[in-house]
Amino acid sequence: MNKEWSEKNKRIQDYVGKESTYKDAIDLLFELRKELFEQISQIVNGYPAEAFYQMPYANANGYHSKTLAYSIWHIFRIEDIVAHTLIAKDEQVLVTGGYQKKIGSPIITTGNELQGQEIAEFSKQLNIKALYEYAKEVMLSTDSILSKLDYSQMKIKFSDTDKNRLAESGCVSQDENARWLIDYWCSKDIRGLIKMPFSRHWIMHVEAMRRIKNKLCQIARKGADPVAYCGLSCNHCFLGEWCGSCRTEYNTCSFATLYEDRICHNAACCNEKNIDGCYECPELEECTKGFYAPGNDGAVSAKVQAMFIRKYGKNAFLEVHDRLHQRFDFARTQEILGQDIHEGLRIMENEYK
Ligand code: SF4
Numbered sequence: 001m002n003k004e005w006s007e008k009n010k011r012i013q014d015y016v017g018k019e020s021t022y023k024d025a026i027d028l029l030f031e032l033r034k035e036l037f038e039q040i041s042q043i044v045n046g047y048p049a050e051a052f053y054q055m056p057y058a059n060a061n062g063y064h065s066k067t068l069a070y071s072i073w074h075i076f077r078i079e080d081i082v083a084h085t086l087i088a089k090d091e092q093v094l095v096t097g098g099y100q101k102k103i104g105s106p107i108i109t110t111g112n113e114l115q116g117q118e119i120a121e122f123s124k125q126l127n128i129k130a131l132y133e134y135a136k137e138v139m140l141s142t143d144s145i146l147s148k149l150d151y152s153q154m155k156i157k158f159s160d161t162d163k164n165r166l167a168e169s170g171c172v173s174q175d176e177n178a179r180w181l182i183d184y185w186c187s188k189d190i191r192g193l194i195k196m197p198f199s200r201h202w203i204m205h206v207e208a209m210r211r212i213k214n215k216l217c218q219i220a221r222k223g224a225d226p227v228a229y230c231g232l233s234c235n236h237c238f239l240g241e242w243c244g245s246c247r248t249e250y251n252t253c254s255f256a257t258l259y260e261d262r263i264c265h266n267a268a269c270c271n272e273k274n275i276d277g278c279y280e281c282p283e284l285e286e287c288t289k290g291f292y293a294p295g296n297d298g299a300v301s302a303k304v305q306a307m308f309i310r311k312y313g314k315n316a317f318l319e320v321h322d323r324l325h326q327r328f329d330f331a332r333t334q335e336i337l338g339q340d341i342h343e344g345l346r347i348m349e350n351e352y353k
């Protein structure tokens with residue numbers, strides 16, 4: 001488990017049990033949920049539609065055997081059901097926001113009953129943007145419910161009436177992989193629910209989502225040119241786990257994602273000029289477009305690397321990076337190369353000799 005999230009979660013679990021620290025627990029819980037939701041936002045905003053129904057770990061045991069779309073659906077269906085039908089005893093966001101239709105989901109359940117290929121088929125049908133809006137609304141709605149609770153309500157337990165209400169809602173499948181959920185939720189008090197569906201459950205699924213998307217990026221990069229249009233090396237980039245490279249559909253280059261269409265201006269310009277990369281462009285030295293904008297952190301080092309590629313080729317470039325990265329990490333390498341355009345080129349040339 002991610003160390004920071006795990007530690008935060010432990011503190012929440014500890015603080016929520018004492019009246020003196022209860023308020024801190026809720027504040028920390030909101031903080032953790034915000035961080036985890038940020039991961040979901042990055043995935044939704046960064047990856048192509050097909051990423052959401054791929055199962056790169058289909059035969060594995062664990063949450064990473066699902067899809068990205070299923071994971072989002074499952075986290076927030078469970079939260080919506082528990083927060084509204086069980087705790088607040090009012091209508092779920094799925095109903096009040098008309099989200100089943102917007103998302104295009106054939107089910108209203110948590111999805112626990114779906115197995116193997118059924119998960120991929122289900123995921124293919126979902127409108128991811130609508131699913132994301134639903135997730136956001138559920139999160140905010142739960143936060144609002146939680147912020148109105150006080151410590152004295154933490155020990156509230158649930159009865160057979162609550163169990164019946166959940167069963168009658170049809171939100172939990174009667175399948176043996178799903179029906180246990182009702183007994184599980186109702187065996188807990190509100191504090192117990194805070195410790196699982198509203199926190200730990202998120203962590204486990206968001207971590208699984210990160211594994212899925214890392215694997216998808218890895219698969220996308222197989223066989224793709226590891227040299228970025230601007231002259232950086234995707235093989236050595238610190239974003240390697242997040243980004244499938246600017247030459248694939250899985251491009252989540254932090255620079256490209258600044259643009260709504262997720263297309264880096266350097267990549268677009270190279271494509272317009274029908275050249276392989278900025279290293280083939282006669283305007284390279286003077287260019288101030290996209291990543292080369294004056295003042296952009298990394299502009300000089302990227303240009304240095306493009307100049308080196310132009311002079312010595314991509315193999316030499318990757319070799320030099322292998323050597324530099326034995327001594328420095330990505331950030332430090334860029335810093336060294338980016339001090340000055342001539343000095344940067346000289347350093348690369350020295351490494352090559
Ligand atoms: S961020 Fe840029 S250099 Fe890094 S992997 Fe993505 S495209 Fe390649």
Ligand code: SF4
Pocket residue numbers: 265266269270273277278281282283284287288289290
């Ligand atoms: S003009 Fe600039 S961004 Fe366009 S290909 Fe040339 S170097 Fe790259």
